[in-house]
Amino acid sequence: xxxxxxxxxxxxxxxxxxxxxxxxxxxxxxxxxxxxxxxxxxxxxxxxxxxxxxxxxxxxxxxxxxxxxxxxxxxxxxxxxxxxxxxxxxxxxxxxxxxxxxxxxxxxxxxxxxxxxxxxxxxxxxxxxxxxxxxxxxxxxxxxxxxxxxxxxxxxxxxxxxxxxxxxxxxxxxxxxxxxxxxxxxxxxxxxxxxxxxxxxxxxxxxxxxxxxxxxxxxxxxxxxxxxxxxxxxxxxxxxxxxxxxxxxxxxxxxxxxxxxxxxxxxxxxxxxxxxxxxxxxxxxxxx
Amino acid sequence: xxxxxxxxxxxxxxxxxxxxxxxxxxxxxxxxxxxxxxxxxxxxxxxxxxxxxxxxxxxxxxxxxxxxxxxxxxxxxxxxxxxxxxxxxxxxxxxxxxxxxxxxxxxxxxxxxxxxxxxxxxxxxxxxxxxxxxxxxxxxxxxxxxxxxxxxxxxxxxxxxxxxxxxxxxxxxxxxxxxxxxxxxxxxxxxxxxxxxxxxxxxxxxxxxxxxxxxxxxxxxxxxxxxxxxxxxxxxxxxxxxxxxxxxxxxxxxxxxxxxxxxxxxxxxxxxxxxxxxxxxxxxxxxx
Numbered sequence: 211x212x213x214x215x216x217x218x219x220x221x222x223x224x225x226x227x228x229x230x231x232x233x234x235x236x237x238x239x240x241x242x243x244x245x246x247x248x249x250x251x252x253x254x255x256x257x258x259x260x261x262x263x264x265x266x267x268x269x270x271x272x273x274x275x276x277x278x279x280x281x282x283x284x285x286x287x288x289x290x291x292x293x294x295x296x297x298x299x300x301x302x303x304x305x306x307x308x309x310x311x312x313x314x315x316x317x318x319x320x321x322x323x324x325x326x327x328x329x330x331x332x333x334x335x336x337x338x339x340x341x342x343x344x345x346x347x348x349x350x351x352x353x354x355x356x357x358x359x360x361x362x363x364x365x366x367x368x369x370x371x372x373x374x375x376x377x378x379x380x381x382x383x384x385x386x387x388x389x390x391x392x393x394x395x396x397x398x399x400x401x402x403x404x405x406x407x408x409x410x411x412x413x414x415x416x417x418x419x420x421x422x423x424x425x426x427x428x429x430x431x432x433x434x435x436x437x438x439x440x441x442x443x444x445x446x447x448x449x450x451x452x453x454x455x456x457x458x459x460x461x462x463x464x465x466x467x468x469x470x471x472x473x474x475x476x477x478x479x480x481x482x483x484x485x486x487x488x489x490x491x492x493x494x495x496x497x498x
Numbered sequence: 499x500x501x502x503x504x505x506x507x508x509x510x511x512x513x514x515x516x517x518x519x520x521x522x523x524x525x526x527x528x529x530x531x532x533x534x535x536x537x538x539x540x541x542x543x544x545x546x547x548x549x550x551x552x553x554x555x556x557x558x559x560x561x562x563x564x565x566x567x568x569x570x571x572x573x574x575x576x577x578x579x580x581x582x583x584x585x586x587x588x589x590x591x592x593x594x595x596x597x598x599x600x601x602x603x604x605x606x607x608x609x610x611x612x613x614x615x616x617x618x619x620x621x622x623x624x625x626x627x628x629x630x631x632x633x634x635x636x637x638x639x640x641x642x643x644x645x646x647x648x649x650x651x652x653x654x655x656x657x658x659x660x661x662x663x664x665x666x667x668x669x670x671x672x673x674x675x676x677x678x679x680x681x682x683x684x685x686x687x688x689x690x691x692x693x694x695x696x697x698x699x700x701x702x703x704x705x706x707x708x709x710x711x712x713x714x715x716x717x718x719x720x721x722x723x724x725x726x727x728x729x730x731x732x733x734x735x736x737x738x739x740x741x742x743x744x745x746x747x748x749x750x751x752x753x754x755x756x757x758x759x760x761x762x763x764x765x766x767x768x769x770x771x772x773x774x775x776x777x778x779x780x781x782x783x784x785x786x
Contacts, residue, residue, distance in 0.1 A: 321698040341695040371695030381696040384689040389700035392680060394763035395736035401672040401729065402770040404777015407629040407659030408669040410609040412677035415703035420767040424760035428753040435748040441689065442744065446737050448683035453730050460723040465716040472712035475682035479708040482690040489692015 213361075214238065214265040216280060218245040218254065220324060221295055222271030223332030226254050228365035231334040237265070245329045254329060263287050267357065269318075270294045273426060274433050278305040281315070291354040293318050297382060298433040299375035303347045314354040317345035317375055319382070320367070325418060334366075341369040345378050363497050372493040381492075383437035390427055391442060393420040448475070501649075502526065502553040504568060506533040506542065508612060509583055510559025511620025514542050516653035519622040525553070533617045542617060555579045555645065557606075561714060562586055562721050566593040569603070579642040581606050585670060586721040587663035591635045602642040605633035605663055607670070608655070613707060622654075629657040633666050651785050660781040669780075671725035678715055679730060681708040736763070 213229060215222045218240040226236045226249065238255030239262075240246040249255045262268055263285050270277050270292065277294045282305070286292060293316040296302050306315050322340035324331055342362045346355060359370055373381075397420040405413065431438050455471035488494070501517060503510045506528040514524045514537065526543030527550075528534040537543045550556055551573050558565050558580065565582045570593070574580060581604040582590050594603050610628035612619055630650045634643060647658055661669075685708040693701065719726050743759035776782070 321696065323698065340698070343695065369695055378696075381689065381693060384687060385693050385696040385701040386698060388684070389704045391740055392684065392704065392737070393700075394760050394767075395733055395740055396676070396680065396763075397767040397770065398736045398763035399672060399729065399732050399766070401669070401732075402766055402775065403773065404775065404780055405669060405673050405770070406775040406777075407631065407657055407780065407782050408609065408666075408673040409775065410611065410628065410674060412681075412707055413673040415706060416677045416680065417767060418703060419700055421764050421771070424757050424764050428747075428756035428760055431744060431756050432747050432751075432753040435744060439741065439744055439748070441687065442737065442741050444687050444689075445683055446734065446741060448686045449680070449730065449734050449737065452679055452683055453727065453734060456719060456723060456727055456730065459716075459720050460727070463720075465720040468716035468719050469712050472682050472716055475684075475686035476709050476712050478687070478690055479682075479685040479705060482685065482693070483709070485691065487690065487692065487694040487697065489694075492692055492695065494695050 211267060212237075212265045213267045213269070214259045214262060215255070215269045215271055216240075216259070216262070217271035217276075218249045218329045219271060220327045220329070220331050220336075221320060221322075222269070223249060223254050223329035224322075224334070224336035225269055225271060225295070225320075225365060227332055227334035228337055229361065230254075230256075231366070232364035234364070248329050254332060261285070265290060267291045267293070267361065274298055274301060274429060277302060281306050281313070282309040286313075289314060291316060291351075291357055293358050295320055297386065297430050299343075299345045299378045301433045303345065303375045307347060307349055311349045313349075314351045315347070316350070316354050316358045317347065317378075318358060318362070319343040319345075319378060325422065327423060338366045339368045341371050342367040343371045343373070343378055345375040346372060347375060368496070368498050370495045370497065372495075373491055377491050379434050380437045383434050383441045387427075387431060387434060387438050388441045388445060390419050390422060391431070391438070392445070393417055396420065499555060500525075500553045501555045501557070502547045502550060503543070503557045503559055504528075504547070504550070505559035505564075506537045506617045507559060508615045508617070508619050508624075509608060509610075510557070511537060511542050511617035512610075512622070512624035513557055513559060513583070513608070513653065515620055515622035516625055517649065518542075518544075519654070520652035522652070536617050542620060549573070551575050553578060555581070555649065558582045562589060562717060565590055569594050569601070570597040574601075577602060579604060579639075579645055581646050583608055585674065585718050587631075587633045587666045589721045591633065591663045595635060595637055599637045601637075602639045603635070604638070604642050604646045605635065605666075606646060606650070607631040607633075607666060613710065615711065626654040627656045629659050630655040631659045631661070631666055633663040634660060635663060656784070656786050658783040658785065660783075661779055665779050667722050668725045671722050672729045675715075675719060675722060675726050676729045676733060678707050678710060679719070679726070680733070681705055684708065
C-alpha cells in the first residue's frame with residue numbers, strides 16, 4: 211500500500227512517524243520547503259512526493275480551507291482513498307462531495323495534540339492512548355472506511371469513534387473548541403500578574419491551551435460557528451447563574467444558594483461519568 | 499518540638515505523613531472517630547491528642563468556620579504556634595485576631611490537593627513540588643512565621659510564597675476558586691452525554707475538578723465573595739465578548755473578528771508567562 215501524507219505539521223508529521231513505526235513506507239508533501247527538508251533529513255518520511263497519482267491512500271493534514279482546495283484540485287490515483295484530519299468535518303465533507311461525489315473520501319479527526327506545533331514536535335507515539343474519530347458521509351465507501359480504520363489501529367490509536375460529520379461537529383464544539391475558548395478568556399484578566407505560587411493544578415489545567423495559535427483556531431471556530439455559539443452561550447448562561455447565586459449568598463450570608471447552584475453541575479458530571487460519557491449515534495471500538 | 503494536627507482529612511493527614519517522613523513525632527486529632535482510628539492504625543499519626551496544651555505547634559486542618567471555632571475555643575500551650583490551612587485567609591485572620599491578638603497565629607495555604615478527599619487518600623509526598631502560601635497579619639510573630647516556614651521546607655514543599663491575607667484571597671479567587679467554578683459550569687450541559695471518544699486532554703483538564711465537594715467549596719466561595727465575584731464577572735464579560743465576536747464573524751463569514759478577540763487573551767497569557775507570573779507584594783522563596 212503506497213501512502214502519502216500531505217501537510218507536514220505536528221499531526222501530519224506524527225502520522226508519518228506512527229505509520230513508519232508500524233512498518234509502512236510513507237511519502238510526504240509540504241508546500242513550504244523547510245518542514246519537508248526537516249522530515250526528509252530526520253526520517254519522518256521516506257521520500258518527497260512529486261505528484262499524488264500513484265498513492266493508494268493520501269492523508270491530507272492541512273487546515274480546513276487548504277484541505278478542501280487540495281482535495282478538489284489534486285489528481286489522485288483511480289480509486290485512491292483520500293482522508294482529511296480537520297477539527298471540523300461537515301464543512302469538509304460537504305465541499306468535497308459537492309466537487310466529486312465519487313471520491314473515496316473518509317473524514318477523520320485524531321483526538322490528540324500538543325500545545326506546540328510543527329513537524330519538529332511530531333512524535334511516533336502521539337496517538338497512543340488517543341481516540342480517532344471517523345466520519346461517514348452519504349457517499350461513504352465501506353472499503354475506504356475499513357482501510358482507514360485499519361491504518362488507525364496500526365498508528366497506535368486506542369479507540370475508533372464512528373459517527374456522522376454533524377454529530378462530530380456538535381460534540382467537538384463542546385469537548386474541544388469551547389475548552390480552548392474558555393482557556394483563552396480565563397487568562398484575559400490582569401490578575402494573571404503575580405500568580406506565581408498561587409497556581410496549583412487547577413490553574414495550570416485551565417490555562418494550558420490559552421496560547422494556542424489564534425489563526426488556526428479562529429478559522430475552526432467560524433467553520434463550526436453554529437455549534438460553538440450554542441455551547442458558548444450555554445456556558446455563559448451557567449456562569450451568569452453562578453454569579454447570581456453568589457450575589458444572593460453574599461446578601462444573605464448563607465452559602466446555600468451557591469451550594470444548590472454547584473450541585474447541578476456536579477451532578478451532571480457524576481452522572482456523565484457513571485455512564486462513561488456514552489451517547490446515541492456514536493459507535494465506539496476499543497482497540498486495546 | 500511537639501506537633502499536633504487537628505483535622506485528619508486529605509490535607510491534615512498528608513501534613514502528618516510529610517512531617518513524619520521528615521522525622522517529627524506528630525499527634526493528631528479528629529472530631530469523628532473513623533479517620534482517627536484509620537490514622538492511628540496506618541501510622542499517619544503517632545498518638546491521638548487528648549488535649550492541646552502540650553504542643554509547640556498546632557496545625558488546624560479544618561474547614562474555615564470550624565477552624566475559627568477551634569482556634570478561639572481551644573486552650574493551647576503558652577506561646578504555642580497555631581497555623582491554619584484554609585483556602586481563604588482574611589476571614590480566618592480577622593476572626594482569630596479579634597478573639598486574641600496575642601496568639602502566635604500563622605496563616606498558611608498548601609497549594610496542593612486531589613480530586614478525592616479523606617485521610618485514606620493522604621500521602622507523604624502530596625506537597626512535593628507544591629507552593630505553600632504563608633500570610634502575615636498585623637500581629638504576626640516573626641519566630642512563629644520562621645518556624646512554620648522551616649516546617650514547610652521539611653514537609654517537602656518546593657516554594658514558599660509570602661504575602662498579606664488580602665492579596666492571597668484576591669489571587670486565590672482567580673487561580674483556584676474561579677477554575678473550580680468554571681469547571682462546574684462547563685459540565686452543566688446535556689452535551690456531556692456521548693462525549694466518550696471526543697475527549698482529548700482539553701476536556702479532561704477542563705472538567706477534572708467539576709465534581710469537587712459542593713459543601714466545602716460553596717463555603718469557601720462565600721467567604722471570599724467579593725474577590726470571586728469580581729473575577730467571575732471579568733470572565734463572564736470576556737466570554738460575552740467572544741460570543742459577540744463569533745456572531746460578527748458568522749455574519750461576515752470572515753474569522754478576523756474572532757482572531758482579534760483571541761489575540762487579547764493569548765497575548766496576556768504569553769506576557770504573563772514571559773514574566774514568570776511574578777507580581778508586587780509577594781515574596782517567593784524557591785526551596786529546591
